[in-house]
Amino acid sequence: MSDVLAVRATGVIRGRNDVPPRFRPPAPPRHFVGRDAELAGIRPGVTVLHGASGVGKTALALKWLRERGSGDQLYVDLAAHDLSQVLRAFGLDVESGDEPAVFRSLVTLRQFTLLLDNADSAEQVTPLLPASGTVLVTSRSKLDLPQAREIGVEPLADDGRLGPLLDRSYVELPERQARLYRLCAWEPDAFGVPVAAAIAGEADCDVEDALDDLVEKSLLTEVGDYAFRFHDLVRAHARAKRYQS
Ligand SMILES: Nc1ncnc2c1ncn2[C@@H]1O[C@H](COP(=O)(O)OP(=O)(O)O)[C@@H](O)[C@H]1O
Ligand SMILES: [Mg+2]
Structure with missing residues (x-):
């Protein structure tokens, strides 16, 4: 009422x-x-x-x-x-x-x-x-x-289905985003723009845009004010890419 x-x-x-x-x-x-x-x-x-x-x-x-x-x-x-x-x-x-x-x-x-x-x-x-x-x-x-x-909601078990799906998103990334994806995955936990910029050797503002794009594509998660984190399985996928390209 x-x-x-x-x-x-x-x-x-x-x-x-x-x-x-x-x-x-x-x-x-x-x-x-x-x-x-x-x-x-x-x-x-x-x-x-x-x-x-x-x-x-x-x-x-x-x-x-x-x-x-x-x-x-x-x-x-x-x-x-x-x-x-x-x-x-x-x-x-x-x-x-x-x-x-x-x-x-x-x-x-x-x-x-x-x-x-x-x-x-x-x-x-x-x-x-x-x-x-x-x-x-x-x-x-x-x-x-x-x-x-x-x-x-528990962590996802890797049953082998995710890798090929992530590959599809990955191959469509512009090179700057793909590079950030590979490099930032070596951060074990959440990281901010300055850390990503230092890792990539790029300016904060460029990196910020690329990180936002990765979030948009669900490859990266925003976990607070400009802090980012990979899902564990996504991080493993990104790390493996370092050796393939
Ligand atoms: N079922 C799923 N299959 C594939 N990727 C997933 C799945 N659930 C989550 N993810 C990945 O993990 C990231 C974090 O998930 P999200 O739903 O944002 O977590 P939470 O809301 O619990 O913080 C997503 O961007 C996505 O890439
Ligand atoms: Mg959420």
Whole structure:
């Protein structure tokens, strides 16, 4: 009831209907493999995908949305998007403090399938959950949301399928990106632009663009403010390239 009132008060119904491009889920990685059990485990209702950074939670959620999700889909990266930003993109200027209620109403009324990426806590997520529908949440920790299905995402096992798929992405890389891909893979953990620039012997700004492109192509993961990390299997693929080219 209070949701409906909030809707009337703030004019959610008049807001734009379609999901603004910025808040549509991006495509899953082209080289996505496996995760059959996890994909099958996601059902209508709320599902929390939890696991270590870089393990493949977002990729899994995006794959499910692309192949099994239905209707209009809304993607909110809680680490990067501000709720009022999301609402403004729908043409909704909301008084401070009302954002969660209006957001909830928006998602419920438009029946969006929702992906809340990078959630920190149950307290952050609970006020955003619509009364019904399908919501995927990714988080580094178990959230213990009531009535949510929790799926632990473990590191991918290498069953030999990923290499050929990564090869396809790799051969299409421009040389600068391919070189960075090979060189940065020798970093065992997360690294920033200055480290990548030093490794490549290039200017920070050039390297930054190339790293962004690698992220765009799902070969590299951004793990914070200009920190990057390879998925373990992708890193192994990139390291092996050093000896082949
Ligand atoms: N199932 C998968 N198949 C192939 N590559 C994957 C898969 N899951 C993740 N990756 C790779 O690992 C990277 C990190 O995955 P991501 O979903 O961003 O991790 P998380 O969201 O857990 O931090 C992706 O960019 C992608 O290259
Ligand atoms: Mg993620």
